[in-house]
Amino acid sequence: MNLEYLWQGFAVALTWQNLLIGFVGCFIGTMVGALPAIGPINGIALLLPIAYTMGLPAESTMILLAAIYCGAEYGGRISSILLNVPGDAGAVMTALDGYPMARQGRAGEALALSGLASFVGGILGSIGLALFAPLLSGLAIGFGPAEYFVLMLFAFATLGSMVGGQPAKTLIGCVLGLMLATVGLDATSGAYRFTFNEPELGDGIEFVVLVIGLFSISEALIILEHQGRGMTVIRELGRMTAQMSDVVKSIGTTLRSSVLGFVVGVLPGTGASVSSAIAYTTAKRISDTEGTFGKGDVRGLAAPEAANNATACGAFVPMLTLGVPGSGTTAVMLGALMLYNIQPGPMLLVERPEIVGGLVASLFVGNIILLALNLPLVQIFARVLTVPNWLLVPGILVLSIVGVYSAHSSVFSIYLMMSIGLVGWLLRKAGFDMAPIILGFVLGRVMEVNLRNALAISGGELSILFSSTICNVLWCMALLVAILPLYLSRRAKRRIAAKNLAIAE
Amino acid sequence: MNSVFTKTLCGAAFAALMMSASAYAEPAKPECIAGAKPGGGFDLTCRLAANALLEATQISKPMAVTYMEGGVGAVAYNHVIAKRGSDPNVITAASSGSALLLAQGKFGQYDETAVRWLGALGADYGVLVVSADSPYKTLGELVEAYKASPEDFAIGGGGAVGSQDWMKGSLLAKAAGQDPKKMRYAALEGGGAVLTALEGGHVKVGSGDAAEMVKHHVAGKVRILAVMAAERLPGELADVPTAKEQGFDIEWPIWRGYYVGKDVSDADYEWWVNAFETASKTPEFSKEREARGLFEFTLLGKDFEDRVKADVERFKILAKEAGM
Numbered sequence: 001m002n003l004e005y006l007w008q009g010f011a012v013a014l015t016w017q018n019l020l021i022g023f024v025g026c027f028i029g030t031m032v033g034a035l036p037a038i039g040p041i042n043g044i045a046l047l048l049p050i051a052y053t054m055g056l057p058a059e060s061t062m063i064l065l066a067a068i069y070c071g072a073e074y075g076g077r078i079s080s081i082l083l084n085v086p087g088d089a090g091a092v093m094t095a096l097d098g099y100p101m102a103r104q105g106r107a108g109e110a111l112a113l114s115g116l117a118s119f120v121g122g123i124l125g126s127i128g129l130a131l132f133a134p135l136l137s138g139l140a141i142g143f144g145p146a147e148y149f150v151l152m153l154f155a156f157a158t159l160g161s162m163v164g165g166q167p168a169k170t171l172i173g174c175v176l177g178l179m180l181a182t183v184g185l186d187a188t189s190g191a192y193r194f195t196f197n198e199p200e201l202g203d204g205i206e207f208v209v210l211v212i213g214l215f216s217i218s219e220a221l222i223i224l225e226h227q228g229r230g231m232t233v234i235r236e237l238g239r240m241t242a243q244m245s246d247v248v249k250s251i252g253t254t255l256r257s258s259v260l261g262f263v264v265g266v267l268p269g270t271g272a273s274v275s276s277a278i279a280y281t282t283a284k285r286i287s288d289t290e291g292t293f294g295k296g297d298v299r300g301l302a303a304p305e306a307a308n309n310a311t312a313c314g315a316f317v318p319m320l321t322l323g324v325p326g327s328g329t330t331a332v333m334l335g336a337l338m339l340y341n342i343q344p345g346p347m348l349l350v351e352r353p354e355i356v357g358g359l360v361a362s363l364f365v366g367n368i369i370l371l372a373l374n375l376p377l378v379q380i381f382a383r384v385l386t387v388p389n390w391l392l393v394p395g396i397l398v399l400s401i402v403g404v405y406s407a408h409s410s411v412f413s414i415y416l417m418m419s420i421g422l423v424g425w426l427l428r429k430a431g432f433d434m435a436p437i438i439l440g441f442v443l444g445r446v447m448e449v450n451l452r453n454a455l456a457i458s459g460g461e462l463s464i465l466f467s468s469t470i471c472n473v474l475w476c477m478a479l480l481v482a483i484l485p486l487y488l489s490r491r492a493k494r495r496i497a498a499k500n501l502a503i504a505e
Numbered sequence: 506m507n508s509v510f511t512k513t514l515c516g517a518a519f520a521a522l523m524m525s526a527s528a529y530a531e532p533a534k535p536e537c538i539a540g541a542k543p544g545g546g547f548d549l550t551c552r553l554a555a556n557a558l559l560e561a562t563q564i565s566k567p568m569a570v571t572y573m574e575g576g577v578g579a580v581a582y583n584h585v586i587a588k589r590g591s592d593p594n595v596i597t598a599a600s601s602g603s604a605l606l607l608a609q610g611k612f613g614q615y616d617e618t619a620v621r622w623l624g625a626l627g628a629d630y631g632v633l634v635v636s637a638d639s640p641y642k643t644l645g646e647l648v649e650a651y652k653a654s655p656e657d658f659a660i661g662g663g664g665a666v667g668s669q670d671w672m673k674g675s676l677l678a679k680a681a682g683q684d685p686k687k688m689r690y691a692a693l694e695g696g697g698a699v700l701t702a703l704e705g706g707h708v709k710v711g712s713g714d715a716a717e718m719v720k721h722h723v724a725g726k727v728r729i730l731a732v733m734a735a736e737r738l739p740g741e742l743a744d745v746p747t748a749k750e751q752g753f754d755i756e757w758p759i760w761r762g763y764y765v766g767k768d769v770s771d772a773d774y775e776w777w778v779n780a781f782e783t784a785s786k787t788p789e790f791s792k793e794r795e796a797r798g799l800f801e802f803t804l805l806g807k808d809f810e811d812r813v814k815a816d817v818e819r820f821k822i823l824a825k826e827a828g829m
Contacts, residue, residue, distance in 0.1 A: 055543070144707030145691060185576060188692045190611070190665030192576075199583050199613060202576030341542075343694055347701055409572065453691040457659040457708065 005349060006130050009357020013365050018063050021056070022362050025064040026369045029071020034381045035392070036079045039088035040072035041329045041435075042219055045211040046396070048336050049403035052208070058340040059358040065333050066316070066359050067366045070122060073272060073312045074370050077114045077305055078381050081107060082234045090272025090308030093280040097293065097300035104296055108237035111382075113246055113298055114305040115374040117254045121306035122367035124258040125265065125313025129320075130360050132266065133349060136321045139470065140346035145453035147470045148345065152447035154478040155324040158267075159436060170436045173427075177440020180205055181448070188452045200412040207335040208407050209417045210441060212400045214434045217421020220396045222428060223389055233385050240378070250302040253283045261307030265314020271327040272308035279307030313363055320348060320356050323446075328435030331442050338442070531776070532594040535568035537763070539598050540581030542574050547581075549797050550598035550761040553626055554781075556793050561784035578603050582612045586619050590766035593773035596623060601759050602669050604813055608820035609667060617817045621774055622810045624781045625762030626790075627799030631673045631733035632718050633748075634711040636703040637725055644731040644751045647710065651681040660688060661708035663695040667824065669759060673712040673733065675827045676755045686828040703727060714759060715742060716798030733757035738800060760802050762809060778806040 012018060025047075032043035044065050051061045076091030081098035094114060101110040143151070159174060183194045184204025195201040257279035264275035283303035284293045293300045318324040323344030325331035337344050342352060349356045374381075404417050424434060458464035465471060535558070537551035548570065555568040573581040581597055589595050599622075607617045633644065641647040651658050655678065662670025671692070675685035691708055693699050696717040702708045704726065711718075715732055719741055722729045731748040732738055733756050738745070748755040765774060784790055785803045794801070804812055 141701070141705045144702060144705055185665070187665055187694075190609075190667040192611070197613070199576050199580045202579050203574060341695065343698065351697070351701075408574070449692070449694075453693065456691050457689055459656055459689055 002134050003130065005134060005353040005357040006360060007357075008353050009359070009361035010364075012059055012354050012358035013063060013361035018060055018358070018362065019365065021060050021064050022067045022366050023369055025067025026071040026366055026373055029068035030075035030078075030370065030373055030381055031071075031384050032068065033072030033075020033087045033091075034078040034384045035075075035387065036083065036085045036087050036385075038219055038396070039076075040069045041332060042215050042396075043068045043072060044329060044332050044336075045208075045215045046399045046403060048211070048332070048339075049208045049407035050399075052336075052339055053403075053406040058337065058342055058352075059355045061336060061340070062333065062355055062359045063362040063366075065336060066362055067369075069329050069333075070309065070312050070363065070366050071370055071373075073122075073309045074115065074118045074374050075381060076308070077118065078111065078378065079385055081110045081114065082382055083385060088272075090276050090311065091304070092273060093276045093304035094301065096280065096304075097295070097297050100294070100296035101298075101301065102234045105236060105238045106296070107234050108240040108378075109242055109246070110296075110301055111237070111378045112240060112375055113242040113250065114301050115371065115378065116242060116247065117250065117257075117302035117305040118309045118374070119367055119371045120254050121258040121261055121309035122313060122370070123364065124255070124306075125262045125310035126360065126363040126367060128262045128266075128310070129313045129316050129363065132317045133320050133356060133360060136346055137349040140350050142468065142470050143346050144468075145450040145457065146464045147468060147474070148450040149447060149454055150465060150471045150474040150478070151322060151324065151345075152443050152450065154474050154481070155322075155439075155443055156447075157478040157482040158324075159439060166431065169432050173432050173434070173436035174440040177437040177442075178444040180210065180437070181441045181444035187445075187449050188456070198412075200410060204445075205416065205420075205441075206408055206413060207339060207441075209404055209413050210420060211332055211335065211438065212404055213417040213420030214424040214437060216396055216400045217418060218424035218428055218434070220393045220400075221421065221425040223393055223396075233382075237379065237382070240376075246298040250298045253287060253299040254302045254306045256286075257283060257303040257306040258310040261310030262314040264307070265311035266317045271315065271329075272311045275311040276304035276308045279303040309367075316359065316363075319344070320359070322346060323348065325439060325442065328438055331435065331438045335438070335442050343446075531564060532773075534594045535564050535566070536571055536595045537568055537598060538571050538573055538581050538585065538595060540573055540575070540578035543572055546600060546602075546761070547578065547598040548572070550600065550626075550763070553761070553793055553797055553799070554596065554598075554763060557626065557784040557787075557790045558780055560789045560793070561780075561787045563780035563784050576611070577606060579606065579612050582615065582620070585764070585766050586615055591768035591770075592766055593769050593776075596763040596765055596777065598761070599764055600761050601816060604816040605667075605669060605672070605820045605824075608817045609824055617813055620764040620767055621769060622813045623763040623765055623774070623777050624805035624809045625760040625802055625812075626781065626785060627794045627797070628758045628760040628802030629799060630715045630738060630759065631669070631757030632713055632715045632729045632745075633673065633677060633731055633733075634699075634703065634713060634718055634722070634727040634729050635709065636706070637728055639709070639728065641730065642728070643746075644748055644753060647730055648677065648681045648753070651677065651683065655681065655683045655687065656689065658689065658710055659691055659708040660710045660712055661691045661693050661699045661702045662712035663693055663699055665692045666690060667827075668692075669757070670712040672820075672823060672827070673755075673757050674710070675823075676733075676757070677710070677712075679826075680753045680755060685826070700726060715800075731755070734800075758802065760804070760812075761799060762804070762813075775806075781805055 032038050051064050072088055073090055076087035077094045079085050079087040080091040080095035081102050084095050084099040086092040086095055098110050185202055186193050260279050261275040280303050283299050287299050315327050315330050319330040325334050334344050401414055404413050454464050537554055539547035539551045541547045551570045558564045559567055585597050606612055635641050660674040662674055664670040671690055674688055674690055678685045678688045693702055696713050699711040699713055700721055703711050718729055721727045723741055729745050732745055733748055782805055
């Protein structure tokens, strides 16, 4: 296996400038993770335009965003443990055993142990990513317009399993994203579409404007709406190191959950919330012989934390090898690459090994920084929980406006961002998830352009979409991920029905 | 805000001093608008002017580059007309691509007479490339093969239908006596994507610019079959024949130049033309131009204004022929 890209990556990640950027990203990431209101995607959305305007090279921006992403997975546990309110989606399960430990006066221990579990998960996930990333690059040159189109279809098919709760709303969000992607100069015919003679819309809706509007502005509105909800922070942390016996007790669970988390992360469309739930329930089924889970069991604490960090690394696999986002956060990172005029996809590792390598290497470095930040300095982040909303909301708004204006220096962009934020807020109130919109937006452009190019090459013959092995394999995979969840849920229903029948008899 | 204000004041005072000292009015706050993101062709054009004018001491302080992306320069064009029409400080980068968009009415309600064209300081030239393992060694062979079965020759370019790359492809189709409307053209994301598509065999012919393709030509990844220039290009492209030499009347210079607002006074317009003229004669200028991958192409004042108008007319005819 060719790991040359990784050594090249370490050379990139270990420059003092990128180390500093990684450190800043880890710090901010832990902070946004700890704040219950904002998650990694908000942190990334807010910092992306700033990084872009500062003129950071693409690999440094990627390192910054990846550090925020991983940092948030670490930080999420802090409010889960101290507040019983998960800091981000991946930390929901952490509260189950973390908060009881904190109430028993073992908050410091819980923070230290979960920090260690996060570290193990993060490092194992990074190793997995480093081995996986070059696997597909040999096929890269075979990807033409037809192959890219089917690849994007596959990515959309995986969406079905992503937000399983409300498939209709996921679909609507996705289509909304696709529609927004059609605004602006049509890359194939050169015609303006849906611009209403407004030159500012000529290049379409800017990615930064959409992301900040959908995530940051609408988030600020949501926080304002939930003003005054009382929360009590546990301030007594107790001893700040983990007990050796607890570490030994949880080591098996941690390793198992890391592997599990990574595998779930690699599957496109499933994120940290899914993997931490699976890891927790698996740990409970295997280890909970005395019924201590949910009452402050260290294994119940370690399992979701190891898993969500490994998942964050795993989610980079489809993103870096195929250009398919595995989650909302990686979709934003893909959009960031496109801002730099870098087309994500199988060619990325071949053409820009310093970006892929730099990102992977920075994950190793970042996890070490994060361990250092999250063990001795965890008290600083615990303070973040007390940041009042009257400071937080204006802060988010100011950062959003400055970010958008600095990236595009146009007042029109600010109005557009505000309007999108307002619509986003209404959609969220109606129970829509924002991630499918972003996925639809990012993938939609690539999908449309490649379909039209494929058909232009073939002279309108649809057979070009089935003409290569890569295409056909992708078609099969797309069908599989689209049908499998339906089949599984039907089988589960049938089994429940059979069980009910058995009970009735 | 304060410091900007102070700077403006200082600049104005300085300009007033200079005005009394010199016959020409040097702009107080020289600025070049690049109608795209940093790092693109317009940025490069602006930086060429900024460096050349400063090194030739035609301006006494660095020229600021402002980015105003949108519609491949359309936003900047409309901005200059609406808001900076009489501002003598501002020049805006343009290229033959701007003339092509103007010919297609893609700059909104305005045509090429809505601004004053200052001059061009350099040019790139269109090229047609095939992959290194392609059987075609000359443009003639390619045209013959294209004539026989045009549907086998997907052409990839870094722009939409109607863009310069597409136009170059349509010139190939026309040379082969084929209908450009039936050309199989893939609109790819820039020159890098064209290269990848050629290597992967997804397209057979690539349409691009000399400055970008020359490094891949030298590296043996692609073969440049013809440059679309009147004469052979210098340097590493000296051994690549022009389309004309091979018997095809195809030329496609991509000039890079500047315009100012319609209401800028004749005196200020003349000042810029003179400053460009003086700067373009220095040896430093040639170095600056070559560093940006541009070939010699200096056309100033009235000559340039005529050239732009002629180009727009020519592009209108070409676009019509191609069914745009």
